[in-house]
Amino acid sequence: MKRKGFIAVGIVIAVVVIGIGTYSHLMDEPTITIGYQPINHHTAAMLAAEKGWWEEDLAKFGIEKVEMKEFPTGPLEMRAMLAGDIDVAYVGMAPPIAAMYEGLDAKLIAGVETQGDALVIRSDLAGEYKGPHSLKGMTIATYPPGSIPHTILSKWLLDSGVDPEKDVNIKVMGPSDAVTVIGAKAVDAAFICTPYPSMIEEAGYGRIVTVGGEMWQHHACCCLVASGEIIRENPEVVKQIIKTHIRATEYINKHPDEAVEIFAKRYNIKESTIMHSLNVTGMRWIHDPDIGIEDGLEYARVIYELNRERYEKKGIELLKKDDIFDTSFYDEIRSKK
Numbered sequence: 417m418k419r420k421g422f423i424a425v426g427i428v429i430a431v432v433v434i435g436i437g438t439y440s441h442l443m444d445e446p447t448i449t450i451g452y453q454p455i456n457h458h459t460a461a462m463l464a465a466e467k468g469w470w471e472e473d474l475a476k477f478g479i480e481k482v483e484m485k486e487f488p489t490g491p492l493e494m495r496a497m498l499a500g501d502i503d504v505a506y507v508g509m510a511p512p513i514a515a516m517y518e519g520l521d522a523k524l525i526a527g528v529e530t531q532g533d534a535l536v537i538r539s540d541l542a543g544e545y546k547g548p549h550s551l552k553g554m555t556i557a558t559y560p561p562g563s564i565p566h567t568i569l570s571k572w573l574l575d576s577g578v579d580p581e582k583d584v585n586i587k588v589m590g591p592s593d594a595v596t597v598i599g600a601k602a603v604d605a606a607f608i609c610t611p612y613p614s615m616i617e618e619a620g621y622g623r624i625v626t627v628g629g630e631m632w633q634h635h636a637c638c639c640l641v642a643s644g645e646i647i648r649e650n651p652e653v654v655k656q657i658i659k660t661h662i663r664a665t666e667y668i669n670k671h672p673d674e675a676v677e678i679f680a681k682r683y684n685i686k687e688s689t690i691m692h693s694l695n696v697t698g699m700r701w702i703h704d705p706d707i708g709i710e711d712g713l714e715y716a717r718v719i720y721e722l723n724r725e726r727y728e729k730k731g732i733e734l735l736k737k738d739d740i741f742d743t744s745f746y747d748e749i750r751s752k753k
Contacts, residue, residue, distance in 0.1 A: 446480040448646075448653070451493045451505035454486060454683055455591065455609040456690055457529040457638045458506040459675045460664040460701060466678050473660045477653050488590030491515075491560040497522060497643060504657055505641045509708055510715045512641045513740060514562030517719065517732055521644035523742035526658050527707050528638035528665075532699030533565055533628035534613035537605040538598055542623040548576035554604040555585040557594040562719065564637050565628075569607045571718050572631040598622050609637075611685060611693035618689055627697045636708030637699075647742065655745045658703075662749070665703040705743045712740055 452458040464470050470482035485502055487493040490511030496502045498520055512522055537545050544550055559565040570580045580586060587603055591612040597603045599621040616622045628635060640661055642654050668675035680687045716735040720727060
């Protein structure tokens, strides 16, 4: 639901609260806004919109419109949630956790997807790849700090003895821009979400040399996030949002070809490219939040370590499970199955 007030945030985020409205105007402005990104990780959100399930399932709560709002990356999506511009978000787990360290009032309420990212190196340089150490001196395109790709890439490099701030040059951008710049040879590599690595490979711009599931084994990636306001003021709406998400997720797992077709038409991408991206990265759609809890806590630790000096100066402590997750709605839904 739209609310008055603005919170400016950058990741690394500085939060300035100008004003806060309330969620109690639900019936005055019967619209819910759901954020998502142009990646096939978020196909459940798109499929539910395509089939009209969001409006159909939420109509009984007086909600007349569900607005789908697209963002190029997760950190930008979380800026919008901090500002009160979106109520629910399909987003990587890392961005809301990073934003929680800066005051985001929200919880992770369901799982969305695991893995689904890859490191692609420019075609003329791919033969030189011998592991993370061979990336030294390279310019790598990836999402902004606080995102899943940036967090995984940084952790992988650090664990391999490569300093992500000194040994490589990380260029922050969205996935579409990464395809363009690697094609123009303006960067040497890109670590981005599906299906864009497969698009780069298909265009002959680069070659996939490793995938996120190898860099951080079987990592949980995207999740469903709800603002604290909607959780407190409209818990039955939150419960229904999760039910619709489960419905869409189970549908696309039973009908992957249809899910691929919906995404392909929306973004004018070949269906074969999307299927390749799913197969090469081992991506899978989920809805159980428990699958992501261990990885979510690790994201929280990694983000804290990357920002330790600044956080300690501000008295910010390491986030714990209950700070990040609220699985009570999902648990109640599944207990009634």
